[in-house]
Amino acid sequence: MIRVEDLHRHFGGFRAVDGASVTIETGSITGLIGPNGAGKSTLFNVIAGVLPPTSGRVFMDGEDITGLPPHELFHKGLLRTFQLAHEFSSMTVRENLMMVPGAQSGETIWKTWLQRGRIEREEAELRRRADEVLDFLTIRHLTHEKAGNLSGGQKKLLELGRTMMVDAKVVFLDEVGAGVNRTLLGTIGDAIVRLNRERGYTFCVIEHDMDFIGRLCDPVIVMAAGKVLAQGDAAHIMQNEDVIEAYLGTGLKNKVKAAGGAL
Ligand SMILES: Nc1ncnc2c1ncn2[C@@H]1O[C@H](COP(=O)(O)OP(=O)(O)OP(=O)(O)O)[C@@H](O)[C@H]1O
DSSP: OEEEEEEEEEETTEEEEEEEEEEEOTTOEEEEEOSTTSSHHHHHHHHTTSSOOSEEEEEETTEEOTTOOHHHHHHTTEEEGGGGOOOOTTSBHHHHHHTOTTTSOOOOHHHHHHTHHHHHHHHHHHHHHHHHHHHHTTOGGGTTSBGGGSOHHHHHHHHHHHHHHTTOSEEEEEOTTTTOOHHHHHHHHHHHHHHHHHHOOEEEEEOSOHHHHHHHOBSEEEEETTEEEEEEOHHHHTTOHHHHHHHHHHHHHHHHHHTTOOO
């Protein structure tokens, strides 16, 4: 479980995150939604150690992890996908999986040179794991494709695949659906659900596509102007007056109400 207590992150006088307290339960796929500029990415960055908080605390399974650098969180199994570094575009999809930091044993070049048999065994094992990941994500046909030729959605699948190479526990995904076509978004959604159910991954997902959020996420956390407005299941959340106002603004909300319409 990730617990965030009264987190603030200011940029000069501007409060991008302004006293947010949230819980991401182990085993959940938690959605994080809110209008542009709500502070969602900043909250992710602070939890994942990319930015230090101005104040407040972050706990992982009861351990205080506030301000730990990304590589330490990485070793604890908490990662924001871009911590895996971007794909190497001139390398194949399988090579990209095999290159994930932390997937190798981490021996020095000198030692591995002395143990060439061992490095070959390790490479074979990495290749086997990479192929297992490609099968899981149903992209085995892309094994030898250069990563630079992948579509936006296929790159997102590769990102998910790379988390599988390091046995992540808690994965923070920022705007999974941005620029991804419907079919691939469905495949990405299925992969997230299967990783959650079959491998016990906990996810926290920022996404603007409400269909995607509604299908995948429970609970959903809503942020606006740096604060947490509401938390609950997606259907319940979209009935919440504060949430409607944050998305539509008071004027439009009143017009919708006057017209007797729903959102
Ligand atoms: N490094 C920075 N320096 C100054 N202001 C920043 C910085 N990073 C973010 N902000 C500001 O903080 C606010 C929150 O930004 P953030 O990216 O966290 O919002 P968001 O909810 O993720 O928005 P979006 O959905 O558009 O990605 C924005 O007004 C943004 O301009």
